Structure formats: C-alpha cells, structure tokens
Amino acid sequence: MRFVIITGLSGAGKSQAVKYLEDFGFYCIDNLPPTLIPKFAELCHQSQGALDKVALVIDIRGGMFFDDLFTSLESLEALGYKYEILFLDASDNALIKRFKETRRNHPLSGDGSISKGISLEREKLKELKARANNIIDTTNLRPAQLKDELTNIYVEGNESNNLIISIVSFGFKHGVPLDADLVFDVRFLPNPFYIEELRNFTGNDTKVREYVMNSPVSVEFSNKLNDMISFLIPQYIKEGKNQLVIAIGCTGGMHRSVTIAHVLYNYLKEKGYRVLMNHRDSSLSVGRKG
Template sequence: MRFVIVTGLSGAGKSQVVKHLEDLGFFCVDNLPPSLIPKFAEVCFQSRSKMDKIALVIDIRGGELFKDIFPGLSEIKAAGYNYEILFLEASDEVLIKRFKESRRNHPLSNEGRLNKAISEERKILQEIKNNASHIIDTSNLTTRQLKEEIARIFVEGKHFEGLIISIISFGFKYGTPIDCDLVFDVRFIPNPYYISSLKKLTGKHEDVKAYVLKSKETEVFIEKLSDMLEFLIPNYIKEGKSRLVIGIGCTGGKHRSVAIADDVYRLLVEKQHRVVIEHRDIEKDNKALAK
C-alpha cells in the first residue's frame, strides 16, 4: 500500500499533481478533514479491495482543522501504517502571478494583501514541510515536467534527493529576476546587437550563437562557470536545497544571455542534472519596436 499525503502552498500545483496521480492509478481524495485521516487509513489498509495506492490532499483550506493533521499522522504511524508526504512549493513571485491569472482568492487573504497571506501560509506549513518525504518546487516547471517528477517518485521509485536547476536569461534593463540565487552579468561579451545582420535575430539563431559562443571571453566564462557549478551543485544538494535559480543577464535579454543560457543548459543536461530554462525577455525588444 502506498499512502501519500499531498500538501503544500496554495497555487503550487496540488490540483495538477492529483490529476497525474490519478493517471498513475491512485485513488485520490481532496480536502479530507485531517481528523479523519486515522479512520480513513484504517479502512484503506485493512480493506481487501485492490486499492493499493491512496493520495489525500490536505492543506490550509480546512482553516483551523488543518492543525489536526499532526495528531492524525502520529496516530496512523502508531498503528503501523506507513505514509509519505509530498510537499509542493513555489516562489512568492510565481504564486502571486498564478493567483492573479486565475483570479482566485488565497484561502488566507480575507481581502488583505496576497503576499502577506502567502507569508502566513509558509509559517503554518513549515512543520509539515520539515517532515516531508518529497519536496517539489514548481516555480519553473511546465505541466509535462511536473508530471515527469511525479512519475520519477511514484513509478520509478526514486526518492527526491536532487535539486531542480532553473536557468533564466534576462535583460538588465527590464530588471533582475527577484528569485535568482546566482546572477551572472555577461555584458562584457561582444554584443551581436551592433552587427547589422544579427541585430534583429535572437540568441536562438545559429548565427548569433556562433558569434557569441566563439568569443574567447565566452569560452573562458563558460568554462569557469561550469567548474564553479560542479562544485556548488553537490554542496547545495547536501545542504537540502531543492531548487537553484541561475540568472544570466545581458542588456536586453535577447542575444548574449540567451545564447549563453542555452549553452549552460546543454552542459548541465549532459552531466545528468535536472534543468529547466526560461528566456524571460527574448521578445521584449521586438514588442517595444512594434508599438
């Protein structure tokens, strides 16, 4: 029997995870009152049915009832029932964006400020996060990538013990991404913007890539960055970090940062790291010119 408690921050992707778990054959129950966990677990574990994969979604939508989760989990542990906790989180910036796009209210907002509600929720959930079997940061994961992470844990049986590396290319003139752990300024590298045949292209174009990556400065930079990341990544994993965000910025986020971010992404994937990439500002200059 696999008995999973799915919890985490509001807007972090619990609904998507439930869909993926159902596809994997899990019987899923959403928003079960935590006080009912022991009785529900008893029924599931003693049942003679073929129901051998159970997932319960429990979060702060239950209000004051959420505090009953800890006595409930202690009771099923004392009864000898094994369980796992899957905790989902995301950055404040991403959560705020998701709530604004969906026009949903945060369970703790009460018409107050959204960032304050998220901060309060983090405090409430900290204890259960500390006891989580698996923690997934969904900030930069696509639906497909999240599905793959769920499959890694619940099909392949791999314990979540690594970290997801997010690489973001950006333009300094549009601001530095606030959730970056590491930021690298590549404005010292020769700029394709001043080459007439390359100006309107992006760092995804082969001619721009060749111009940027064949620069001596770029070669040395990527070599040193690669060495540094190979030192840092194992230590971040050892420290328990589940997400590393690397920002690579140039002036407009269109040429140099894009080409270099893509190359760093390639190198990390080749070394079997789990990496996602985003080119935040790649089209902003074009949109500005079109106005």
C-alpha cells in the first residue's frame, strides 16, 4: 500500500495536489486529526487491497492537534506501516500574492499580517520538511506543471531529488527577476534585433535560435554555461535546495535570452533533471531592441 501524507505551507497548492492524486486513484482525506492516522492506517491494511493508495492532508489547520503528528508517525513506524511525506513549499512573495488574490487570511495571521503567519508556519513545519520524502516548490509552477511533477513521482514512480530547476529568460529593461538565484547577462551575443527579417520573431522561433547560435562566441558561452550549471546542481542538491531559478537576460528578453534558455533547458532535460522554462518578457518586446 502507498500511504502518502501531504503537508506544507498554506497556499502552496495542497488542495490542488489532492485533486490530482484523486485522479491518480488515491483515496484522499483532507485535514484528518493526526491522532487518528495510526487507526486509519490499520483500517487500510485490513481492507485486503481495497485501499492500496491513500493520501492524507495534514497541516496547521489542525491547530492544537497538529502537535500530535510526530507521535502518530512514530506509531506508524512501530506498527511496521510505511509512509511517505510530500511537502509543498513556495516563496514568501508567492504565498503572499496568492493570499491577497484569494482575499483569504493566513491560518496563523492572528493580527492580519500574512508575512508573520507564513514565518510562524515555516518554523512550525521545519522539522516535518526535513523528514519529507519529496518536496515540491510551487513558486513558479503552473497547475499543469504541478500535475506533471506529481505524475512523475506517484504514477511513473521515478525517484525525486527534490530540486526543481526553473529557467527564466528576461529583458534587463523590464527588471531582473526578484526570485533569481543565478543571473546571466547574454547581451554580448549577436543580436537578431538588427536583422530586419528576424526582429519581430523570438528565440522560440528556429530561425532566431539558429542565427544566435551560428557564432563561435554563442557556442563557447553555452558550453561553459552548461558545464558550470552541471557542477553547481549537485552542490545545491547536497545542500538541500529544492528550487533553483536560473535567469538569463538580454536587453528586451526577446531573442538572445530566449535562445540560450532553450539551449540550457534541452541540455538539462537530457541530463534527466526536473526543469521548467518561462519566457517572462518575450511577448512584451516585439519591435523593441532585444
């Protein structure tokens, strides 16, 4: 039996994750009091295979009962019941934005301060996160991408190294992404903006990518970037990092940055990493210097 405990930060996507796991055939229960977990696990094991995939959402909404979670997990281990912990996380900025968009209060923001509630929740969940089998940072994930991550873990059965790599192309004239961990400036590469027949296309178009990469400098830079990122990723995984945002910028975010983002994305996908790509400014830069 696969017994999954879903937890994490409020607003990080637990409700959405439950919907997808239900689609995958999991029997899901939201906000079960932790003290009932061992008894429920026993009932599942006595079902003779009728309940072979189970997911429970356990989080700070349980209030005072949440503190019983670790005792319940110890009981599961003593009874020989295996379980997994899926932890959903997101940046403070992303969580604050989501709460404001939904006009909901954070469960721990007694004085109305969302950021204070998030800080308290992070501290309360710190030990649980350290014990998680899989951590998904949803900061830059669209719903479909979250579903892909869950499919990878719970349908295809692939092991997760917990690091999601987000490659973001952008234009410096529109500002550097605030959540970037690594920022690379590619404004020294050949600029298709000055080629009239390429100006209004983007690095998503083959002819633009071919123009940019038809340069020894572009090829050499790309190779060096691939080598450096390949060196850094295992270090970040070892550190326990679960979200790495690589920002690649040119002037307008239309041609060169998009091209290099594609090249790096393809390289990392071939290496088997969990990688996403987002072209933040390509649609804003048509007809502008890129």
